Amino acid sequence: MELLTGMLVLVAFLLSPLPSLSLNQEGLYLERVKLSLADPDSALSSWGRNPRDDSPCSWRGVECDPRSHSVASIDLSNANIAGPFPSLLCRLENLTFLTLYNNSINSTLPDDISACQNLQHLDLSQNLLTGTLTPALADLPNLKFLDLTGNNFSGDIPESFGRFQKLEVISLVYNLLDGTIPAFLGNISTLKMLNLSYNPFLPGRIPPELGNLTNLEILWLTECNLVGEIPDSLGRLAKLVDLDLALNNLVGAIPSSLTELASVVQIELYNNSLTGDLPTGWSNLTSLRLLDASMNDLTGPIPDDLTRLPLESLNLYENRLEGSLPATIADSPGLYELRLFRNRLNGTLPGDLGKNSPLRWVDLSNNQFTGEIPASLCEKGELEELLMIYNSFTGQLPDGLGHCQSLTRVRLGYNRLTGKVPPLLWGLPHVYLLELTDNFLSGEISKNIAGAANLSLLIISKNNLSGSLPEEIGFLKSLVVLSGSENKFTGSLPESLTNLAELGSLDLHANDLSGELPSSVSSWKKLNELNLADNLFYGNIPEDIGNLSVLNYLDLSNNRLSGRIPVGLQNLKLNQLNVSNNRLSGELPSLFAKEMYRNSFLGNPGLCGDLEGLCDGRGEEKNRGYVWVLRSIFILAGLVFVFGLVWFYLKYRKFKNGRAIDKSKWTLMSFHKLGFSEYEILDGLDEDNVIGSGSSGKVYKVVLSNGEAVAVKKLWRGMSKECESGCDVEKGQVQDQVQDDGFQAEVETLGKIRHKNIVKLWCCCTTRDCKLLVYEYMPNGSLGDLLHSCKGGLLDWPTRYKIIVDAAEGLSYLHHDCVPSIVHRDVKSNNILLDGDFGARVADFGVAKVVDASGKPKSMSVIAGSCGYIAPEYAYTLRVNEKSDIYSFGVVILELVTGRLPVDPEFGEKDLVKWVCSTLDQKGVDHVLDPKLDCCFKEEICKVLNIGLLCTSPLPINRPAMRRVVKLLQEVGAENRSKTGKKDGKLSPYYHEDASDQGSVA
Template sequence: MFSRMFLFFLYFLFLLSPPGLSLSLTQDGLFLLQARSCLSDPNNSLSSWNAAASTPCRWRGVTCDHHSAAVTALDLSFSFLSGPFPAALCRLPSLSSLNLSYNLINSTLSTVSLCRFLLYLDLSQNALVGPIDSLATLTSLRYLDLSGNNLTGEIPESLAALPHLETLNLVSNLFTGTIPASLGNLTLLKRLQLAYNPFKPGPIPRELGNLGNLETLYLALCNLEGPIPDTFSNLVNLISLDLSQNSITGHIPQWFTRFTRVTQIELYNNSLSGKLPRGMSKMTSLKLFDASRNELTGTIPTELCELPLESLNLNENKLEGILPGAIARSPNLSELKLFSNRLIGTLPSDLGSNSPLNQIDVSFNRFSGEIPANICRRGQLEQLILIYNSFSGEIPESLGKCKSLTRVRLRNNNLSGSVPEGVWSLPRLHLLELLENYFSGHISKGISGSSSLSNLLLSNNRFSGSIPQEIGLLDSLVEFAASNNNLSGQIPGSMVKMKQLVNLDLSCNQLSSDLKFGGIGYLNKVTDLNLSHNRLDGNVPSELGRFLVLNSLDLSWNNFSGEIPLQLQNLRLSELNLSYNKLSGDIPPLYANAKYKTSFIGNPGLCSHLPGLSNCYGRNKNWRYMWILWSIFVLAGVVFVMGVAWFYFRYRKVKKLKKGFYTSSWKSFHKLRFSGFEVTKLLNEANVIGRGASGKVYKVVLSNGEVVAVKKLSGVPAKVDENVGSRKDEFDAEVETLGRIRHKNIVRLWCCCNSGDHKLLVFEYMPNGSLADLLQGSKKSLLDWPTRYKIVVDAAEGLCYLHHDCVPPIVHRDVKSNNILVDDEFVAKVADFGVAKMVARAGQGTESMSIIAGSYGYIAPEYAYTMRVNEKSDIYSFGVVILELVTGRPPIDPEYSENDLVKWVSSALEHEGLDHVIDPTLDSKHREEISKVLSVGLHCTSSISITRPTMRKVVKMLREVTTVPKCTSVNDGNDPSYHEDSSHCITED
């Protein structure tokens, strides 16, 4: 009876089915369709999964048995699928291989345990959560890759019950506890990869030495301590060993030389000591050896250099002796980094002759002799870094033919002679650093050929002749330093074309003629200008007053004459030196104070009340005094009467105002054209333009027409306690750091006030307000996609500077769209960095535990259990800002229910697709760019902090979205990694 009813039911379904639907689809096909129904497929990756087919064997990602047509393998990697793991896949009886890597599978692994016949399982780079205990039932597994997820808990001992396992990859998850010793029972294991997990500090399990078949061991950044176990001597089949970024101590064992199959050894960033092992000649397969940043001593073994190495990194140790000549005979050597050791002797004369050298850095050693003539013989050398050694002789002519060079750093050596003509015109060169040598000859006119040059550093040499006009063609040049040479002639007028120039230092030369380069005002990014100790004459150009970001101006020891132009008062200079010239007349009022008392000495014609200068009144001073006295007496009566009346009505208000500021201590970081007292008078409720957790923000219009923003910090204890002095010192130290920041994408701090009851920060005013105001307010129509893209790149560069170019690095702690301000030209600047920390310190005490680092909707998930913030916290918050820009939505909204914008975007992408996520007010022609920027935002908001990119990487990814100029770091060059990455940020004011 039942069978008849079932057949009738099937017949009924057939009658109702559409004409194109086949009822002959195999059972495996039906299971796959059921699995598809559980997943979101915004990219239509599974469009070929057609229910009308008779078999799924031609569907995308499906592999079938040739005879039975049963599904045996499924590969849907990189398909942008999202949703829970589809349990229907485990009903495929012949399925032995499953690859769902690089998707957005976001469930636990409980249902995966039903796939008991799997041999191969790859679920890497998804959003899986929870523990992995349930996988112990997959006893047939040979390959298991769960890397790049959010899996938690301890690695279970039960994994040892997978006797056939050959690959175990759990990299980049959130596993805690320790590495279980029972993994040593997986004797068939060939690849064990557990790196980048927050394990509890502990030793490397000795039992791992039982894995005699192991070929890959990847335990980087696992909180490992103690020595390398001697049982590892049994791992003779190792091909790749990575124990980097731990706290491993002891020596590199002698038995390492038994690893005759190993191609890669990574031991960097540990605390290893002692000498490198001898007998390494047996390791004939070794290609990459990195033991940098340890405490290694002794010499570099010749046997190591005789190996066919591709990369040798021994930098930042305490190695001594010479570099064995055998290293030059390596046919594969591409990278050689030995900087910051105590090495002596010469570089092998044939270094580079037999090797495709790409990077060499032997800085901060005691090398001597000449630069090898054939170091770029293979034409692949990009970075030549030899700074702080004792190299002598000339630069080889062959380097002038090395078109691949991007960075040449030779500072602080004993090199001499002329720079080869070809070196001046290398087409890919970004940095040419020749400081502190004995180079002579001219700066070549061929320098215009180095069109990518951003830093030209020639100071403290013996260069002579004139600066060629062709230097003005270097429109990417950020820094030009040629001080302490014998340069003569005029400063080329063509230099006005160098619109990216930030730092110009031509001091201590013999440059002459008057300073007249037409259009000088176009150099509007210059922050430091030093032309001192030359023979320049004529008037000080009034056009210098257009250098609005100029921070330091030194024209001392020249022959300038005439009066000091009043236009210099437009500048906010922290350093000014016009001493030892032939200037005359009055000193501009802004500079006639004690701060600049040494800025004008040695100018007999100048007059002022400053020490060392003559009095401006001369012979007529008595008459002028009398005239002044009469004026005073005439006005005194009027002023006295009016003053008494005014004082009567204002006394109480002024007294109250002064009471709060009688202990005020004002600190300025730029030259100001207003007083602190004027600022405080205007702090009233009518001028409040913003309120936040850190305090109120006032818009203050000063008497000179200038507008500033004043933040009055809250959280200041009302009652003075025994720690108030130390807290005041902490505040002053924090603000001192903030005040020194100079970058085009960071809001400038003019000055601050720290009193017993008040803490004020005075910033430049940003007319367009915050990004949050623009996105959610009436001006949203102004934010087309190109403007939004510009804003996000600007903000990224500001944060990049804080994270990577400040010493020490600065963590913002409260990145949000409210703290990204926009000026009248829609240049975005980061604001309030460090303020959250100051408020927390100001309010610390019994309530300090209630102070949250960050703002709701922007706080990184790990903060909930670590209560710590770092650069990765900022990056998560910045990712939320990116999502705001793309979606036009706020970070928190009732529509999200209990979720936030990050989870809303993930859910919307899963169920509705990309078009539902993008702000509908944006032009669809930018869809591709918007999608790429959204991808960066999703990358930044990864729930696993270690998988988030650095801000340097974020800037690079954002700039790769469209064709825009690259940004380059500028610092003093003392670090061997100076300009290491082309994505460094430009440090400008």
């Protein structure tokens, strides 16, 4: 009986369903795909065998058809996976949807992608794909959506793309396509969206054949290097909703056929070279909401039918339109944005402008309008910005503006306005900018200004405003700029002004203000400019002014101030100081007893110092006393001279470096374990050991007792580091900060970081007058010296490639691995040093800056950097972040590829970046590459050249991060390794080991 029971249990077990330990075929394919990809964030951790399910339908990003249970969709967006495109996915027979958006899919797009026969949606945007577009994409018969935005595809658009059968969307934005926009794209009759913006195409016209795309809804060709006229055929795009041809070089008139686009909502034609009058017929565009034809050369009047449209945006600035603004523009019931600035428009504005339209943004600046400002501008109570600077408006400001609670920005300067400012206008609660400068306005500042809680910029200079400044100004906690110069203000400064902690500029010069200056101004911690010249102030200069650490402009001239000059003023770093023509007395502080400051103190009879023109009020007795003192000085000087000759003869050998070195007064600060003392360093500072010199000091090679060498940078106090000769930004000399700041930055930066591609700072030695920085010695000097000297032949392409990858890893470490990140600010070939094996180290951190936690660009007081390497936005905005370094690094790449200097008389007014771009366009790549490089490496050199051009993009947003630059450079080497492999048991010269010593912030 027991035997029978056991047999029954065994049979039941054998007949019961077992847990699945195997995957179906699609699961096996996906498992192999997972193995082919790098997955640092374990995004594919769910891609594995499940004892309860033999299909991959429950895996992350995988969706299956509910009927066939086969994989239909894969979405791995933002998964941080890397590797080549997984062609194995094309074996999923029912796959229709595939997106790998925002990953690191690299290499080239393979031809066998044509095996994805059922694919309808393919999104590979924001990856690292390179090479040319494969013609095989057109062999996908069911493809409707193709997005390859934000990769590095280059070359031409393949001719096969004209054969797409069902394609509705194609986006190739932000690539490196460098052919022209082909006419055969007009054959894709199913196309609804064509987006080719932001590619470095060769100059070319808009193909008229695009007018055949009758189903097209979006045509986006921004910054595509388009030339010629806009073809009339675009008027046939009856379903077009968005037309964007901005940022090109289009010429000629706007074709009247565009007014036949009945469905269009948005037309953007800004920043071209369009001419002629605006066409008529705009009333046909009943759906139009935005028209932007700014930054062109348009002329003539604004058509009446355009003003009758229910526009949401009208933007026609920077043209040369003529004639009066038509009165019918006031009849547009939906018009809420009117931008017509920088034209030659004239005449008066319609009296009821804004009466029937909910205007929000009005900008009519830089025209020739006359007459009064319409009182109805804010009739609907929605006006936010009113900008009318640089016109010839007359009359009074309308009282209605004072009731416009929605206003945030008001600029009415540089007109001929008269009368009093409406009292309520001073106190609008949301206005942050109120500019009324250079008019003929009169009256007082109303006490209603207390209600302007958001006011940041109050600019009312050059008017006829009078009365005293109200105490209520001190309630404006957000006020940054108060500019009221050249008015008729009287009375004393209100004590409440000292409450303005955000105040950065206070300019009230050329008024009739009087009284004493506020005694306590310690709250003005952010004050950068203080100009109270040409008033009637009296009393002492407050001692507290010497504590305003960021003040660099101080003008108190032409007042009645008395007493001594505060000694604390010597603590300030002033670019402008003027206290002349007052009643100051006493001795001049020693720091100011220099010829450069003489004009700053003239006109103060009681003020004395060693400067010509001071102490004019002293009598002849004082002069006789001076004669006696001078005689004594001459006698004493003679004795000193005699003894000095003897002393010099005995000691001159110890003064070869220009200064005596007292070893007992040196302070040593080490950053690594040292095998030497400061005395060994000091003994080696001999002129025979100098290996370099500059405006900040000298560099010595010092051989230690153990046989090792170090490099010693000797900095003298008070010297400044300036840009290389010939550096010129906006006709002004580029200069850096004082050397003390450079020493501090160098120590704080290099003393904390450890990385194999950052030069090692062993220690620093300091004394009162001299500072020494001791680095590891780099036998091959700097990349710039070697590359541009007769020894440049030593740098073959494999060596240059190794150098640029090393330098990129060093900068990537600064930008991405240091917390907070560090911006070098002076990346150049002379600051990349080479060891005995031509390994590269990034050096010279004298102007480096730490990026704040917000990641926002930091504003510098002056430009730092070297000519030819400075990013365009940094030179003009003084905003610095990692993108500035990336531009400079791109210039170094171009130096290595071309063998040319960043600036050269041969370039004319161009720098290296512009020379490379223009030469590529006009003569081809062979005229750019360094002829000393072996032509067998041409393909790899061209790829690195493309990376350099990407890094030097004029728009910072288009420049890749340094971490991505490293990946791109390593991929060039990886591709070469796959072709060359190992030769004769040695690694290919492109082989570059991963950094084992990543280092960290100390």
